[in-house]
Amino acid sequence: MKTMPSFSREHDFAEHDDGQPDFAAIARSAEFVRLRKQVRRFVVPMTLLFLTWYLSYVLLAAYAPEFMSRRVTDNITVGLLLGLSQFVTTIAIMIGYRIFAKRRIDPQVKHLRDRVGAN
Amino acid sequence: MTVNLAATAGNPTLNVTIFVAVVAITLFIVYRVSTRNTTAADYYAAGGGFTGRQNGIALSGDYLSAASFLGVSGAIAVYGYDGFLYSVGFLVAWLIPLLLVAERIRNTGRFTMGDVVSYRMKQRPVRAAAANATLVISFFYMLAQMAGAGGLVALLLDVHTASGQALVITVVGVIMVLYVLVGGMKGTTWVQIVKAVLLLVCVSLMSVFILGKFGFDLGSLLGRAAEKNALSDLILEPGARYGRTETAKLDFVSLSLALVLGTAALPHVLMRFYTVPNAHQARRSVVWAIWAMVLFYLSTLLIGYGASAIVGTDAILDAPGGENSAVPLLAFHIGGAALLGLVSAIAFTTILAVVAGLTLTASASFAHDVYANVMKHGNPEPGSEVRVARLTAVVVGCLAVGGGILAIGQNVAFLVSLAFALAASANLPAILYTLFWRRFNTTGTLWAIYGGLASCLVLIVFSPVMSGTETSIISGIDFALFPLSNPGIVSIPLGFVLGIAGTFVGERKGVDDPDRRDELEVRSMTGIGSG
Numbered sequence: 001m002k003t004m005p006s007f008s009r010e011h012d013f014a015e016h017d018d019g020q021p022d023f024a025a026i027a028r029s030a031e032f033v034r035l036r037k038q039v040r041r042f043v044v045p046m047t048l049l050f051l052t053w054y055l056s057y058v059l060l061a062a063y064a065p066e067f068m069s070r071r072v073t074d075n076i077t078v079g080l081l082l083g084l085s086q087f088v089t090t091i092a093i094m095i096g097y098r099i100f101a102k103r104r105i106d107p108q109v110k111h112l113r114d115r116v117g118a119n
Numbered sequence: 120m121t122v123n124l125a126a127t128a129g130n131p132t133l134n135v136t137i138f139v140a141v142v143a144i145t146l147f148i149v150y151r152v153s154t155r156n157t158t159a160a161d162y163y164a165a166g167g168g169f170t171g172r173q174n175g176i177a178l179s180g181d182y183l184s185a186a187s188f189l190g191v192s193g194a195i196a197v198y199g200y201d202g203f204l205y206s207v208g209f210l211v212a213w214l215i216p217l218l219l220v221a222e223r224i225r226n227t228g229r230f231t232m233g234d235v236v237s238y239r240m241k242q243r244p245v246r247a248a249a250a251n252a253t254l255v256i257s258f259f260y261m262l263a264q265m266a267g268a269g270g271l272v273a274l275l276l277d278v279h280t281a282s283g284q285a286l287v288i289t290v291v292g293v294i295m296v297l298y299v300l301v302g303g304m305k306g307t308t309w310v311q312i313v314k315a316v317l318l319l320v321c322v323s324l325m326s327v328f329i330l331g332k333f334g335f336d337l338g339s340l341l342g343r344a345a346e347k348n349a350l351s352d353l354i355l356e357p358g359a360r361y362g363r364t365e366t367a368k369l370d371f372v373s374l375s376l377a378l379v380l381g382t383a384a385l386p387h388v389l390m391r392f393y394t395v396p397n398a399h400q401a402r403r404s405v406v407w408a409i410w411a412m413v414l415f416y417l418s419t420l421l422i423g424y425g426a427s428a429i430v431g432t433d434a435i436l437d438a439p440g441g442e443n444s445a446v447p448l449l450a451f452h453i454g455g456a457a458l459l460g461l462v463s464a465i466a467f468t469t470i471l472a473v474v475a476g477l478t479l480t481a482s483a484s485f486a487h488d489v490y491a492n493v494m495k496h497g498n499p500e501p502g503s504e505v506r507v508a509r510l511t512a513v514v515v516g517c518l519a520v521g522g523g524i525l526a527i528g529q530n531v532a533f534l535v536s537l538a539f540a541l542a543a544s545a546n547l548p549a550i551l552y553t554l555f556w557r558r559f560n561t562t563g564t565l566w567a568i569y570g571g572l573a574s575c576l577v578l579i580v581f582s583p584v585m586s587g588t589e590t591s592i593i594s595g596i597d598f599a600l601f602p603l604s605n606p607g608i609v610s611i612p613l614g615f616v617l618g619i620a621g622t623f624v625g626e627r628k629g630v631d632d633p634d635r636r637d638e639l640e641v642r643s644m645t646g647i648g649s650g
Binding site for chain 2 (some may be wrong): 020021023024026027028032035036039040043046047050051054055057058059061062063065068069073074075076077079080083086087090091093094097098101106109112113116118
């Protein structure tokens with residue numbers, strides 16, 4: 001997805017006298033509010049998800065050792081598979097975030113930065 | 120015993136030669152890449168000139184200490200599954216920097232954690248708090264590394280006298296201070312990169328070899344490992360190390376919490392995000408670091424079980440260094456004295472590089488937060504900040520050597536887990552609230568940092584680590600009122616709660632500058648206004 005080039009004035013968030021961008025105006029702008037909401041909607045649930053998943057794994061290892069010791073094949077236990085699946089989910093979340101950030105976040109950030117002339 | 124000793128030490132002369140060669144090569148690299156490091160940005164952050172890939176590899180270098188390399192694989196070799204539980208925590212922990220911290224830290228700060236948490240708060244008290252937390256955490260982490268260096272060298276160079284080990288620790292201190300003074304962040308980063316690449320290549324080759332030896336059949340490797348282990352099948356199940364008492368279970372949960380929440384708040388990890396030019400590269404850093412960790416921790420699983428299967432736990436536990444000698448012994452069995460020497464040199468460089476990173480972090484925190492901002496109110500004379508930082512690096516080096524010598528022979532593993540617990544209790548609440556909670560204020564920050572730090576330290580003093588058991592630091596008396604050796608399960612939630620409580624109390628005193636809230640929010644999300 002390609003972002004629209006800045007359509008209105010080049011730097012429409014008026015700068016303060018000291019050359020600093022007007023952060024309060026940016027923070028209130030619809031674009032920024034939307035960006036913030038989208039980022040949070042991804043990272044907060046994802047963080048809670050992986051923490052819950054990891055803590056369940058830890059609690060299973062501590063409080064359900066019989067379950068974790070169950071053999072799937074000869075010497076491969078449920079615990080080992082669950083541990084390795086933590087590796088898999090970590091990689092999956094990482095890749096998911098990378099794609100999300102590249103497609104959804106980076107273009108919006110670039111758009112905002114263009115509007116204050118920060119690029 | 121003589122046979123075991125010989126097998127463990129390999130050939131001390133060869134080991135020394137390889138050690139010296141590796142140290143000489145890294146020092147040469149540091150010398151070649153170092154610019155003059157005259158500005159603070161050069162010295163602390165390498166001018167932000169590294170790419171995400173380089174910094175990611177360096178991050179893994181900072182994170183994969185000798186404790187991970189020798190400790191975790193050794194624990195897997197001897198206790199099996201319980202050692203693997205460590206690996207999982209160390210890896211999963213990296214999602215917090217990825218999702219919540221790395222990019223925002225890069226956008227907001229310049230050199231230290233204090234830059235971020237003081238951004239929209241009252242500068243002086245918050246910076247002082249951040250510097251205190253940074254110094255305490257770095258010091259504990261460093262002590263463990265230095266004491267580990269003494270033990271490692273005892274094992275590999277056959278140095279067994281206390282004075283001999285003290286001498287080795289002093290040499291470690293001198294070399295790492297040289298790295299920091301000559302190379303600054305740029306030189307230190309290159310040492311981390313070289314070391315991380317060596318380490319990753321070494322562990323992956325060893326794992327492929329082990330897998331190959333067992334016909335690429337994980338089941339048969341595990342079977343053989345259990346056969347040759349004194350605990351036999353128990354090493355495939357949880358509980359072999361931590362035991363199955365209620366206290367042990369809770370202690371294990373507490374440790375896991377500290378590992379997963381502490382990583383994102385370790386000062387030397389945070390500081391790495393300033394060595395790249397922008398948030399995008401900070402994100403790439405974490406992605407690269409995670410790939411490196413995946414490779415590394417999967418390898419430690421194979422190497423650990425491989426050591427049990429090929430060397431056997433009897434030989435491992437008989438060797439000087441016990442658990443920690445699993446990897447060196449395995450290297451000796453696979454590739455003889457040469458591979459042993461190489462593995463040892465990598466482990467040694469690991470310690471040097473990690474300690475150098477910690478020294479740099481501690482000196483940056485003191486010079487930038489305490490000297491330049493608290494003492495000089497943000498207007499130090501040109502050049503004086505870097506001078507102070509260099510001086511601090513020397514002082515920190517001396518303290519680390521002194522502390523390391525005192526810690527010889529102590530149980531050091533707990534020091535590292537304590538550093539994680541401290542980081543998670545004192546730093547993480549302050550960082551996350553600053554970035555994600557608009558109402559968070561100066562009082563909240565101070566309560567979170569000092570409350571988390573103090574509760575963690577107090578609980579450790581009254582834990583079985585300090586007194587009351589045979590392996591405690593102080594023997595003879597028992598003042599272990601707190602049953603767990605890792606305080607995380609209490610002190611981490613406490614840090615978060617105190618941050619909220621302090622914020623409500625602080626609001627009655629009046630609010631901090633609301634403009635700075637907008638500024639931090641916009642800047643942390645978009646990088647607008649950051650260099």
